[in-house]
Amino acid sequence: MPPSSDVLLRLRRVDPDRFFCTLFAPAEKRDALALLYLFNNELARAREVASEPTLALIRLQWWREVVEGTEKKHELATPLSAALNAGLFERADLLGLVEAREVEADHEIPSLEAFLAYARGTGGRLARIAGKALGADSQAVEDLGTAYAISGILRAAPFLARQERSLLPTDGTPQETLTGHARGLLAVRPPRSALAAALPAVLARRDLGRPYSPRGLMDRLAVLRAVAAGRV
Helix, strand or coil: CCCCCHHHHHHHHHCHHHHHHHCCCCHHHHHHHHHHHHHHHHHHHHHHHCCCHHHHHHHHHHHHHHHHCCCCCCCCHHHHHHHHHCCCCCHHHHHHHHHHHHHHHCCCECCHHHHHHHHHHHHHHHHHHHHHHCCCCCHHHHHHHHHHHHHHHHHHHHHHHHCCCCCCECCCCCHHHHHHHHHHHCCCCCCHHHHHHHCHHHHHHHHCCCCCCCCCHHHHHHHHHHHHHCCC
8 A cells, every 4th residue: 555645754754653544534634644744743843852841832833824824835834824715624623733742842741630631632632623524523533532642642651751751640650550541532433434543552552561662563563453353
């Protein structure tokens, strides 16, 4: 199943999990999903590439202006503006993604409640927007996206620690509690029409509670089994 466009090729480089899952969306929807996920990657990189939090907020503000309608010549902003003008995405949805990322510029995430809100506002909201692009506005898809976000934060924690950063709650919540929350969210079943948006949760199920390991054949086979079964 070859990629259909340049945006998919770019997504494969920066977000291989979502790239692989997007291949199981209807062909005419793949470019839109790839564009959405590339936008999410830009937001996620705002704090990663900034030398200080203020610079991350400036980058996020740049993308907020794009979503609000400011035309900017940029390899991603230009097609994103076109997609917004065509009604492929709702501006309020994408502005919500920008706002949720502002938490990453804070010194810490102080509590379990704040952590769960962050995970839902980023990964959960992203999955729900993807589901809407596929024709299903689904709370189940949002829950599954939130679980994937939690597993991703836990998976990235050792790498962020080397940069003296953390996205874990600083109130002493054990990681086992975070894992339990994510597993509880994985119990839902998404609409079949939005399955491609929910498929990253298959990888979350594999990642939770095990040491970090690179993606491999068994991960791809797990996604293929979920596609065949029509559920995650």
